[in-house]
Amino acid sequence: MSVRLEAIPDNPGVPDYLGPTWRLVGRRFYLEIPGLLRLMAHDGREIVAEPLGTATEADIAPFILSTGFAAILHQRQQLVLHAATVAWRGRTIALCGRTGAGKSTLAAALCRDGADFVGDDIATIRTDTATGAPMVWPDGRQHRLWADAIDHLSLGERQGLPIRSNMRKFHVAPSMLAELGREALPLAGVVLLQTRERTVPPGPPGIKRLPLVDAAPLLRREIYRSFLARQMGHDPLLFAQIAALLDRVPVFTLERSLGLEYLDASAALVLDAMVEAG
Incomplete structure (x- = not known):
């Protein structure tokens, strides 16, 4: 599994399922915490994260290691x-x-x-x-x-x-x-x-x-x-x-x-x- 920091599009596509801060689009899971980060977990293989505003890597790390990591594992059917x-x-x-x-x-x-x-x-x-x-x-x-x-x-x-x-x-x-x-x-x-x-x-x-x-x-x-x-x-x-x-x-x-x-x-x-x- 890879993790990288990169900009994530504002509109990732029509969701199959939509929650208050997240959406599922095919094999991609998106999370957005306003003012903090956007995150995408893709196909059980990679996490892409984008800090928002003044957020630092340390600020977004807990979300990568919790919800992002969980999305990857669920995509792998663990x-x-x-x-x-x-x-x-x-x-x-x-x-x-x-x-x-x-x-x-x-x-x-x-x-x-x-x-x-x-x-x-x-x-x-x-x-x-x-x-x-x-x-x-x-x-x-x-x-x-x-x-x-x-x-x-x-x-x-x-x-x-x-x-x-x-x-x-x-x-x-x-x-x-x-x-x-x-x-x-x-x-x-x-x-x-x-x-x-x-x-x-x-x-x-x-x-x-x-x-x-x-x-x-x-x-x-x-x-x-x-x-x-x-x-x-x-x-x-x-x-x-x-x-x-x-x-x-x-x-x-x-x-x-x-x-x-x-x-x-x-x-x-x-x-x-x-x-x-x-």
Whole structure:
């Protein structure tokens, strides 16, 4: 896949599907954020991005690495989860959840407890042709953590630049990425993060394994930028991919309070669940 900076036409053609900031035109996906960028992802092969106004490359990079990258993967008909991923005992754990659910923070806590960083926001899962095992590929990106999580986890020495100039969320270099390498690892389990309402007093987390009939629809909701897969007509394929994953991989729900009070307990529950699942 290639990424380049280049002007994108104002009128890319008659859309097959049209959203508030995006359109699909054949095998091309277009995104426009007024005053920030235009982006095109084409045929699973390339991303073209155009900064608008005073936007810099650093300003548009998060959109290239999120929505742009997701469009490429969906064009390639990959199974893509909205998940932070870590490696533990030679296998990966995928932590799924909505934006703000604490995926990256929990991943960082697991890394402090002996896991290795794999990916921060997007988990690409492919089936090993020889074994049939679902495999997760490292994405090479850094943790992205809020300042309070960095302080809580004592990661100040690895804190990098802010994601955007007006945010208190920062890149944090993973300590073990070089040792992990670029090889795919089998998926050990998927954990769906469910956060309690802010009106509920903080309390200990709880984890449970889901039966297949409950796990399937919940996992479908965790497809990254799922509107793209739907409008590309990939729903039947996604159904088959999820069914194949669930045949080999356990899925859990982790109910937890927002905040850092029970972060360590949440990480311990995840690792205990992986041990019990085998």
